[in-house]
Amino acid sequence: MKKPILSVALCLLTAGAFASKQTELQLVSDDINYGDPTASFTTVGISRSGDATQLNGMLGLGNNIFQLDLGVADKKTSDGKIDYNYRGRYFHVTDGLGFSVDVLGDRNSTTALAGMIYKFQVTDNVMLFPMLSVGRTSSDETGKETFKSTIYQAGLYGMYAFDAGHWLYANPKTSYVQQSKEWVPQVEIGGGFMVSDAVSVGFKVDHTAESQFSRQDTVGWLQANYYF
Missing domain, CATH: 1.20.5 (Single alpha-helices involved in coiled-coils or other helix-helix interfaces)
Structure with missing residues (x-):
């Protein structure tokens, strides 16, 4: 691959x-399998859902990994503004243990997290990555009171790496929102197929449960990436 x-x-x-x-x-x-969240490599890509497009980039410099995702919806918001989402992440990996700083959000919300991830090589093809993070989230929608809270997030990324370089994964996680004293479950599933040594196509489905600061939402994406 x-x-x-x-x-x-x-x-x-x-x-x-x-x-x-x-x-x-x-x-x-x-x-290297490009579905491994602790692998260091460089890629550019594009993702498409039913109503939005996202540009994806990652720069791997040895143990230091930088990621940036920028998305724009097809339609503007009800007040005529561009609806967007973003995610920026710095990741440091040493002997299977990774530490990260993650900032993500959209026009109405921002979440910042710092945490760690560890790689367990169960078999040559099966890998597990437990994750634990802590941070802050805020949401400020028109007509609603600003919501701010500390959050604690735990998850598990499970991956099957095919010998030919393809991969499938599932990433269930849950966030405890201190302000509202509630657990918010999320799950992401997806995979990638190597169509050449340097190009993959793939998919992912994100689901977030409803909470005081998030709507219940399920979004499917198609993806294409080039590696160099």
Whole structure:
């Protein structure tokens, strides 16, 4: 699924040497599955739901990972403003343990979280990533009182990595909202299919339960990414 490897053998000896090198490079590249949330790589992509488009980007610099998602809805809000959403994340990974700072929101809300994630390699193909974060959230919709609260979030990202580089995952999580003293469950499921060494297509479905600061919502996305 990975970076392109190319050459042409001119004779039996060089062909054998090239095949050996090809195998070595392929083994190195196979160590990365792009569905792994702790893997460091660089990608740009686009996602599309029924009424919105989102641009996705990630820059992996060794143990330091930077992510940015920017989305815009097809229609403006009732007061004529652009309806948007965003997410920015810094992630540091060391020996399977990751620490992150995450800021996400839309026109009416903002949530900031700091937390950690750990990678358990159950089998060659199955990985589990328990997650724990704490932060603040605020919501300010027209005609409603501003809502602010500390939140605590726990989740589990479970992933199956196919040998060919494809992946499927499920990410259930729940947030405890201190101000309203309620648990808000969420779940995300999705997957990716490598159509070439550097291109994947995929999907995800997000569901959020209704709470005092969020509406019940289910959104499906189609995605395409280029890796380099």
